Amino acid sequence: MPARGGSPSTFLAPDTTTVQDLHDPYLLPDGQGLLYSAHLTRASYTRLYHERDGVGTLLFDGGKEKVLSPVWCRSGHVLFRMDGPNAGVWALPYDPASRTVLGAPFLVVSHGLWPSVSQDGTLVCATGDGHRSWQLARLDRRGEITATYGSPKDLLPFFAVDRQEGRAAITVRNEETSEIWQVDLARNTQSRLTFDDQQGSSPHWAPDGAWLLGVRGPAPNPAKFHITRISLAGLEPPLAITQGHLPTLTPDARTLVFSRYSSPTDWEIFTLDLGDAAAEPMPLFTSPGWQYGAVVSPDGRALAYVSRENGRDEVFLRRFPEADQKRLVSREGGGWPCWNAAGDRLYYMSGLHVMEVAVERGPELHLGEPSRVFTRPRGADTLDLGWPLPLQVSGDGERFYMLLETDRESSDRPLLVVQNWAR
Numbered sequence: 028m029p030a031r032g033g034s035p036s037t038f039l040a041p042d043t044t045t046v047q048d049l050h051d052p053y054l055l056p057d058g059q060g061l062l063y064s065a066h067l068t069r070a071s072y073t074r075l076y077h078e079r080d081g082v083g084t085l086l087f088d089g090g091k092e093k094v095l096s097p098v099w100c101r102s103g104h105v106l107f108r109m110d111g112p113n114a115g116v117w118a119l120p121y122d123p124a125s126r127t128v129l130g131a132p133f134l135v136v137s138h139g140l141w142p143s144v145s146q147d148g149t150l151v152c153a154t155g156d157g158h159r160s161w162q163l164a165r166l167d168r169r170g171e172i173t174a175t176y177g178s179p180k181d182l183l184p185f186f187a188v189d190r191q192e193g194r195a196a197i198t199v200r201n202e203e204t205s206e207i208w209q210v211d212l213a214r215n216t217q218s219r220l221t222f223d224d225q226q227g228s229s230p231h232w233a234p235d236g237a238w239l240l241g242v243r244g245p246a247p248n249p250a251k252f253h254i255t256r257i258s259l260a261g262l263e264p265p266l267a268i269t270q271g272h273l274p275t276l277t278p279d280a281r282t283l284v285f286s287r288y289s290s291p292t293d294w295e296i297f298t299l300d301l302g303d304a305a306a307e308p309m310p311l312f313t314s315p316g317w318q319y320g321a322v323v324s325p326d327g328r329a330l331a332y333v334s335r336e337n338g339r340d341e342v343f344l345r346r347f348p349e350a351d352q353k354r355l356v357s358r359e360g361g362g363w364p365c366w367n368a369a370g371d372r373l374y375y376m377s378g379l380h381v382m383e384v385a386v387e388r389g390p391e392l393h394l395g396e397p398s399r400v401f402t403r404p405r406g407a408d409t410l411d412l413g414w415p416l417p418l419q420v421s422g423d424g425e426r427f428y429m430l431l432e433t434d435r436e437s438s439d440r441p442l443l444v445v446q447n448w449a450r
């Protein structure tokens with residue numbers, strides 16, 4: 028992107044036969060190119076590369092371990108984070124001019140995270156395991172916590188509360204995989220629903236609460252994830268329905284609405300008729316960027332969703348299933364829209380703020396001005412992908428469910444300053 032503004036241009040695109048997407052770009056000085064971490068289609072973020080003049084040089088292959096956050100030090104080292112048994116900040120001797128690795132990597136800070144280095148070689152990094160401890164909580168319209176559920180766990184921030192507010196489904200992280208668990212909100216107990224090596228996330232309850240949907244697939248390749256029907260009684264194996272992410276159902280449970288990759292950088296919203304065994308998924312509309320978080324109104328006649336078409340996540344509204352009369356709901360960013368039971372209010376997250384918008388539906392869609400209900404009491408304002416933290420709202424709009432960080436000391440991750448670390 029030009030420093031004075033203008034149109035962005037592609038600097039480096041992934042070879043999609045082997046790489047899903049690219050992460051953690053770091054520009055080397057003096058025009059010597061770019062360091063980055065590659066997210067492989069068959070594995071995780073396990074390789075570091077140096078790109079210059081259209082040629083990519085493999086610096087380090089972590090095998091089964093994640094390698095992230097490369098930075099350059101003038102001492103002649105690439106510093107990076109590696110997970111696994113020897114997790115921490117590592118240093119690799121490297122000459123970018125000749126593209127030559129000059130020695131074996133060595134551990135600099137055990138359990139260090141996100142290294143940054145100054146010109147004189149001073150290293151600063153966070154400490155900890157990089158994971159957060161979360162707990163499902165219920166809040167009122169003043170933002171006060173009225174209940175917490177289950178024990179704090181290392182969770183992926185995707186959950187679902189059933190329509191009767193008696194049960195929740197959460198996503199529990201387990202090393203490189205994750206499982207879907209059920210939480211009984213009345214008894215405050217929790218039990219596991221999935222029991223294999225597939226990664227599970229993004230649960231969604233059927234309207235009658237008799238079963239739920241989840242996204243499952245071989246970790247860590249989300250391009251191969253499938254929306255799966257999961258039995259609550261465990262009497263039948265999970266049933267894969269179609270490839271996709273972030274599922275939701277129409278109120279009659281006959282139509283599945285979900286997101287699917289249309290390219291490595293675009294998600295589109297699709298629908299699938301579950302009453303027709305021969306039906307194929309169909310795109311609901313076409314728009315650039317990511318489209319996700321779709322939720323159908325209680326009467327089945329409107330669809331709220333999130334789009335990144337304008338460069339940041341915003342909530343939009345359309346008629347359903349026509350997908351016309353597109354309306355912008357949020358004003359300053361937004362994610363995870365929710366309906367009340369009457370279908371005349373939309374709620375969404377904007378950073379740490381819970382927002383509310385009146386909706387009038389007649390021949391045309393009309394929206395009121397967004398107003399803030401309350402501000403989330405603690406936690407980050409976005410997930411790693413730039414999404415706001417998910418939200419669910421009770422049918423009467425009086426109770427709000429969200430995941431809150433519980434291990435404040437661990438979440439703060441104190442910074443560590445290290446000098447004279449280079450060999």
